[in-house]
Amino acid sequence: MAGVLEGFAVIVLVVAVGFVLGRFNVLGTDAQQVISRLVFSAGTPALLFVTLTEADLNSVISPGLAVTALSTTAIALLYAGIARFALKRSTGETVIGALAASYVNAGNLGIPITVFVLGDAAYVAPVMLFQVVVMAPVAYAILDLDAQKVSGPVWKRVVRPLHNPITIGSGLGMLVSGTGMTIPDLIYQPIELVAGMAVPGALIAFGLSLSSGWRMTSPPPRLDLTLISVLKLVIHPALTFVLAYFVFQLSGILLLAVTLFAALPTAQNVLIAAIRYNRGPGLARQAALITTASSILPMVLIVTLIPG
Numbered sequence: 001m002a003g004v005l006e007g008f009a010v011i012v013l014v015v016a017v018g019f020v021l022g023r024f025n026v027l028g029t030d031a032q033q034v035i036s037r038l039v040f041s042a043g044t045p046a047l048l049f050v051t052l053t054e055a056d057l058n059s060v061i062s063p064g065l066a067v068t069a070l071s072t073t074a075i076a077l078l079y080a081g082i083a084r085f086a087l088k089r090s091t092g093e094t095v096i097g098a099l100a101a102s103y104v105n106a107g108n109l110g111i112p113i114t115v116f117v118l119g120d121a122a123y124v125a126p127v128m129l130f131q132v133v134v135m136a137p138v139a140y141a142i143l144d145l146d147a148q149k150v151s152g153p154v155w156k157r158v159v160r161p162l163h164n165p166i167t168i169g170s171g172l173g174m175l176v177s178g179t180g181m182t183i184p185d186l187i188y189q190p191i192e193l194v195a196g197m198a199v200p201g202a203l204i205a206f207g208l209s210l211s212s213g214w215r216m217t218s219p220p221p222r223l224d225l226t227l228i229s230v231l232k233l234v235i236h237p238a239l240t241f242v243l244a245y246f247v248f249q250l251s252g253i254l255l256l257a258v259t260l261f262a263a264l265p266t267a268q269n270v271l272i273a274a275i276r277y278n279r280g281p282g283l284a285r286q287a288a289l290i291t292t293a294s295s296i297l298p299m300v301l302i303v304t305l306i307p308g
Helices: 002-023 031-054 063-086 091-102 106-118 121-148 154-163 165-179 185-195 198-210 222-247 252-262 268-277 281-294 296-305
Strands: none
Touching: 002 031, 002 198, 031 121, 031 165, 031 185, 031 198, 031 268, 063 091, 063 121, 063 222, 063 252, 091 121, 091 222, 091 268, 091 281, 106 121, 106 252, 121 165, 121 252, 121 268, 198 268, 198 281, 222 252, 222 281, 222 296, 252 296, 268 281, 281 296
């Protein structure tokens, strides 16, 4: 339980830095957009590259990965179906909402919690792998097509998502890890330095977005936020537990790990993507804020009720 609280404390302090910078307008009026673009175009691709090159893909591909893939995909599709066909949301808003309901904060919150609660950061690797290799490229591909409105031959529509820096970073990382290539320090160390700004950059951008206060010119619908919060904090961990325990028969620390990760709040990277593509930034911001503030209760309950 102490690990959960410590992980939250780390996030709150860094977000507070961004909030203070925004309140005093230290970085200027366009700081949030500039930092978000920097994180999206350089920091996050570098982080994904470094993370995947250092990952042992054989140990990551496990029943935990299968549980994460099934439950996360189900939650994303459930939200997308409701938002698109019942609420009549646009394609971009639907994608951002689906990410907000399913894409967990595995990096800057999941890793500290994994270390403090489970004792080994490797437990969160399957979640990160699925999100960066499958979820992010697919979501960004749809957002690319929606934002760019690519027309012409079919091959242009297929190739367009390959220009996305997130796809490039994760693809190269998988290639290096899978082939066992050795990256010279002269190349790897600069990439590692750039990767180091991804997590604090995303948190500071989040803090900057909060510095303008709760009022927005176009506040997101409460129904959407309620749906995202329920899916993220209740349905997602519950579905993950059912799949892990009854279908894949996981127990002990593995059962605790996958269930705990499913209860993590919406990742700040969702806000970064929303700003980058100008699709539902208010929804992403409020969803990240609400789920981050509310997720401590379900996570404490999970740690208390599931023996590790």
